[in-house]
Amino acid sequence: MPSSRPRLLFRGLHALIWHGDDADRQALERFLPRLGLTVATQDPGLPPEPTSKHDLLFFDADLDLPLVEGTAVPRIALVGSETPTRLEWLLAQQPATVLVKPIRPSGLYATLAFAFANFDRLLSLERDLERLQTKLRHRRLVLFAVLRLMNERGVGEDEAFAHLRRSAMHQRTTIEALSAEILAARPKTTA
């Protein structure tokens, strides 16, 4: 779940700027500390050190930088050219948001806020998706466990499921895990 209040305070975060040393990079280096961030830079010739401990990444969207997919931090694209070829490449990198060059102080604060909000939302959606996919995979197990309980206890579907849920709660486990246990531990006796 995303936190109820969005991140609007960036003090103490560390930004890496992967961009050539020009007026835009220097402007970012000057403006980010006002918002409480520390800044490191990386020339385009080399990828960032794998050990780099940054909390967000600014990268030059005008070069085909070898961005690693699914980086664990929000990525902000520094966009000069808006041609379709560049945008196609850029969209494939899935940045959290973009900042249009030339870099000005206006817009930077909003860009940071959106980058973190978008990134958090994406993480949260991915977590939800994984949870739901697991649930979906285990649905067959739950279904068979309910059928088993209905047969054994001569109860209806609702009661069987309620029993399953209660037991799972008492044993502090999930319905899915308990279902798997029931099916594994008590093999079917009827042919």
Add this chain to the structure above:
Amino acid sequence: MRSGAKETVPVGILYSLTGTYGLVSWEMLNGALLGLDECNALLNGRTELRPVILDPGGRLSAYASHCESLMRDYGCRHIIGCYTSAARKQVLPILERTNTLLWHSARYEGFEASENVMYIGAAPNQHIVPLARYVLENLPPEIYCVGSNYIWTWETNRVLRDLVIGGGGRIVAQRLVPLGETDVAHIVREILERRPAAVFNTLVGESSYQFLRAFWRAVSVEPGLRAGDIPILSCSLCEPELHLIGEPASIGHITSAVYFQSIDRAENHSFLSRYRARFGAHTSPSVDAEAAYICAMLLGRAIESSGTDAVDEVRRAAFADSFEAPQGPVWLDPETNHAFLTPRLATSRRGFGFDIFWEASQPIKPDPYLAWLDETSPGPTAVAQSQPLGDIRVKAADLQSVKGTRHGASSTGAKRIH
């Protein structure tokens, strides 16, 4: 500027002398003109700073066209002006495109740091934060917020709310009225019913004056309530407004500002007498007038020391300067383009002035994005750590004047500041 020949440097002045903000604007114009006069004396005939005054008349769209005109038709590279943030946002793109400088005198809500603005008015950590800290340390933190419905109110209320709630207090209510609204009777009634420990007032202009008068009338006939039992806090109430409100409704309100006429410094006594000699004994220089004066002085001194009005050279010279202003030493922070200023808290008294009961022991570094204010645990200690407000100076007379407006025990258990 070539050496030898006398040159004229046009300095744009862009305040709405007519319209809603006319009153404050005249004081800012006076401050700027006084500063330019004094810089001309400093330049000793080598160069003359010539004010070019345009009046946008309170119309937002006119700020952009007048700003363009100052650059194009009058050759200005420097403008002193703008009072509201909306007006400043109108001229920002022009300033950036033409690489010219706005010397901005008004306090504002922060969250901006253009390379083409010198922010001489107070940043939020220099006005709202000291006031919030005062609330936390001295009042049961149950605050009623009333304000005009625009960005200044929204943002100052947000900071106050975060600090007060973070310090264990609460906002009793927040009531917003349209800009210029003068029907405030229902708000006065609600305040008397709910009896908050204090009211935070961000109403502007006539709305605020009507409110303060109505509040005084209501309190004076309310059984069991004395004037000052519910103090009214503000970041904008200034001396010329006290005249407009009229006594006794103008008395006993707490204001946070970097300048009051009652500052006891030789530089301020001299400033007041020069100001009144130039513009008349009836004039009342406010925090905005002092800020406009500082704008002109920092600009003129930078032109004097760099020998040109070219923007990059002036900016560099201004960053190296420190000026003994009426409020105390003022200098620019190259990191944010905002000024180091000295916050103060004062209570309005009889005679249309303020008694200062607290002042920072030194100028405070500007923090326009409140990046160094810990909003998650903003107790007085946290605030003090992120921005040392320093010793508290108390004068016996001030103490007396404040007693009437203060509540008893501090619910936070923190040290009282008077």
